Amino acid sequence: MKVEPVKARKGMKVSELLEAFSLSAFNARRLGEAGKLWRKMLEDDAFIFLTLAGAMVPAGMRRILETVVSNGFVNSIILTGANIVHELCEALGFSHEIGSEKVDDIELAEMDINRIYDVFVPTSAFVAVEEFLSKLFGQLSGNISSYEILWEIGKNLKNSFLSLAFERRIPVFCPTLHDSIAGLHLMLYGKKVVLDYKKDMEKIIELCSQKKKFGIVIIGGGVPKNFALQAMLLSDGFDYAIQITTDSPQFGGLSGATLEEAKSWCKLKSDAKAVTVYCDATIALPMLVCYLIDSFSEGDV
Amino acid sequence: MKVEPVKARKGMKVSELLEAFSLSAFNARRLGEAGKLWRKMLEDDAFIFLTLAGAMVPAGMRRILETVVSNGFVNSIILTGANIVHELCEALGFSHEIGSEKVDDIELAEMDINRIYDVFVPTSAFVAVEEFLSKLFGQLSGNISSYEILWEIGKNLKNSFLSLAFERRIPVFCPTLHDSIAGLHLMLYGKKVVLDYKKDMEKIIELCSQKKKFGIVIIGGGVPKNFALQAMLLSDGFDYAIQITTDSPQFGGLSGATLEEAKSWCKLKSDAKAVTVYCDATIALPMLVCYLIDSFSEGDV
Amino acid sequence: MKVEPVKARKGMKVSELLEAFSLSAFNARRLGEAGKLWRKMLEDDAFIFLTLAGAMVPAGMRRILETVVSNGFVNSIILTGANIVHELCEALGFSHEIGSEKVDDIELAEMDINRIYDVFVPTSAFVAVEEFLSKLFGQLSGNISSYEILWEIGKNLKNSFLSLAFERRIPVFCPTLHDSIAGLHLMLYGKKVVLDYKKDMEKIIELCSQKKKFGIVIIGGGVPKNFALQAMLLSDGFDYAIQITTDSPQFGGLSGATLEEAKSWCKLKSDAKAVTVYCDATIALPMLVCYLIDSFSEGDV
């Protein structure tokens, strides 16, 4: 099949560009193929996990997550604690600020501004998070999973993908919740509660045992990637997998590992369709979501 | 200013997404800013260089180059010899094939197929290039610059950004023409001609001495980047610069070097506006071109 | 100060080369500076954390970890679950095999061989791990921290950095123990035990409250990096920091984030000495350890 040179047109839609990308090369082609594969997952009614590492919420991706949940593009989310904490900042009315990476970090520290590459967060935003979480954690007791905590958070929140996820009972796992500011709050204010990941593992293994096809969309590797892939060690493996990463395979780390490597572990089925896009997810993820929106009439998914 | 969470919409245009990206973070924001900066270069009537390294033509980017030339988005192009050779393949009717990087390269060699990551080119395509170039080079004599050779090629070609560039007398420099299959042909068939880059240097330095503002769009570093930046050592420096690269600064190479570093060399003016997007150019460049198309009514540029 | 060209000599020691590197440039210089900074941490009697992500044990780094513990080069270790599981494989007599990344992963799966880039691990190795852990986890009950579990493991093991760490009561934290095969075993066989990271957090915060200077050596980012840095949110910040990573800052992720960024969060003191080496840790870490060994007479640290 020929490489079909990409043509830019006036008023070109993101979904049209992705379609064109799928016949080009390198990561443009991979991005186009990823769009088609995600669509296929949905058409085949697969159960789809989205794993999320990296500072996606601070980087302005929370409405994309809302769209992903409200349109039914995923059935479960696994993310890092930092994304939860920063989502709370935003949902509670605080903003992340457009900053710069070319700054004096010591000056920022003196101004109580925390930096995530080119995003600034005032320490004051975390005060609101602490207030919210201290109250919520104070009411919990017993052994509890992260997904139950996140539903509890979603129940008490408005205007967030976490509240949508609660409403739809979409399990949102956070296997690194303890390794975040929320984890510190749990330690300080949740004296009667124990975060018990065993319950998360049981839940995700249960999800992976459904009589369904399984898909996974991996953003950025890390624990969320491993947590989902590993659940498949006790099941049959994923049928479809998309990975968006800025890591490379040649250093041997999991975040950059190819999806083929996952086949040797039987975390993907031997005939699983898989595509890795080497691209900043702040660019790739919104494009994929635009593609999905245009692929389905409302109510179709 | 707040990070404004990106929202995906039905039928969203690439230009709308880029506009949204410019208020997000990381490389999405950089891509959005790059779009605005290129638009500003055009609004300010700057003289714009486009430098091109990497296998952009094999990767399906030749129609994008056509659009860039035909819409007046650039005033001069500097590229690598490989892009010329592969443009000739396409313009002469041969295609690049959609391949895969997961192949046995020894088998490919036995089938006379050459691989560029996930693109295949049959050796037969190069036969047509040799035929075309042997005839053309046989007619040349004396000391000649690369831009004159490329105009000569453009004059004898149809359906190519090189023919458009010839028609509009847009200088296309190829400071590594000798380091390509075209260079081998020049050695074999251009016995009476000497490729004299001194004339290219004089030409580009002349261009850089115009009473104008100067912009540069750097795709992928390499000699094209250096060739254009260096010309500014004898002039006042660029006023605007965009860089799209997958290299990183921390290894000390030019291709990954920041645009700030170029300010220490006075290749950029001290107050030059500059943005680097860390992204595969097969994704970023078409998006920028879509943005420019939507930014101007026809005839506006 | 001048860049001093590096000179290779017959019989040159690693420590001599690192010394020479410190007056060169790019990552050679950074590696040389990292050696000097780690030595300074030890001379200043700082309390030093080593954080470890990536498949360091499968990659043949376990004897380096032994040396690091037995020579007192670190006072606490924070690592990923995978490193624990693979250390158990080795300590229980199973080996990792020299493999290749250019293989058919489906064939590997059929042969019950799991791949970590260019390392192979037979599934049989994990059977021994399961036997060991099922017995050990069956005897535990109540809420327990990861560092207590790892001491328990070390107590029952020979010929491992984990046994040395137990003997010396060096806390080894594994904040992602649940996200590993060991975590699966804990779920299956540790019915009466709950892995309670709150206790890990209390312990590490206690360590960070000592009246001491604090150093950190970060290998590869991930949760171990965040877990240690975050503990300093409740204390005064690190005085010295070394980071060895193959990630880049420009994608906004924590693993590639600069140590300067950590200063904005007050996780490093404003005047902390910090150096990041962009290099595969399988190369950089053994070199640093050679440098430390040659820097101190036995019994000096």
Place this chain on the structure above:
Amino acid sequence: MKVEPVKARKGMKVSELLEAFSLSAFNARRLGEAGKLWRKMLEDDAFIFLTLAGAMVPAGMRRILETVVSNGFVNSIILTGANIVHELCEALGFSHEIGSEKVDDIELAEMDINRIYDVFVPTSAFVAVEEFLSKLFGQLSGNISSYEILWEIGKNLKNSFLSLAFERRIPVFCPTLHDSIAGLHLMLYGKKVVLDYKKDMEKIIELCSQKKKFGIVIIGGGVPKNFALQAMLLSDGFDYAIQITTDSPQFGGLSGATLEEAKSWCKLKSDAKAVTVYCDATIALPMLVCYLIDSFSEGDV
């Protein structure tokens, strides 16, 4: 074969560590294998090309190049113009300074200091280069190759790998000489001379036609890599190849392309032994040279 955990020892030599690395994994193993492969090239009396991109001389690698030439570790060098210019700075008595990448480049520009990542070069150093080259270029006339110019430079220089190369008549090619400050000087002062790369191509093709085995050591990609590989299009292909790069394959560029890809082009023989090390060459190259020195008694190569 087992992964053999690396053990650090007091007084460990670089060559011993590399030997140990060859039984580990990831890029440590690759570095160990590269050492053995380079040694084998020498034992097999192969004709060895060294290609050099990136700012190796500014980074303090010029004595390594001297050692490589004086010990006969290579038979021909292909490098970028920048390395020539900076070698001239050093050989003429000017130094590169230990700088930092965390600086204000506008301030540097005002102080006439040019930055190469963390290395500073005062503009004054280039004045000496201009003086030297203007005199030399003024005496040349006619069509001349880059390797003849570099021998001419070597003849007039002391204390440089270029003078050693001249003494031993080792061809040093610079296919991007025009794209450097030396190229500007050639344009300004070499009015009677034309840099004719056709003669370089003829020379390297002649070298590649010897009845010998051929090896290549590629540092950093770029034009030097392509120039050497391409010469093999008219010959039989390399028998051995080592590549040290910080680029990655997945973006489709030549500098990151695998050596397997080069086999599809027949630039490497189908049975060529090849190893790529993903590492900053400022670290890897001196280690390889230490390994070679320890591998041969003097006079052995």
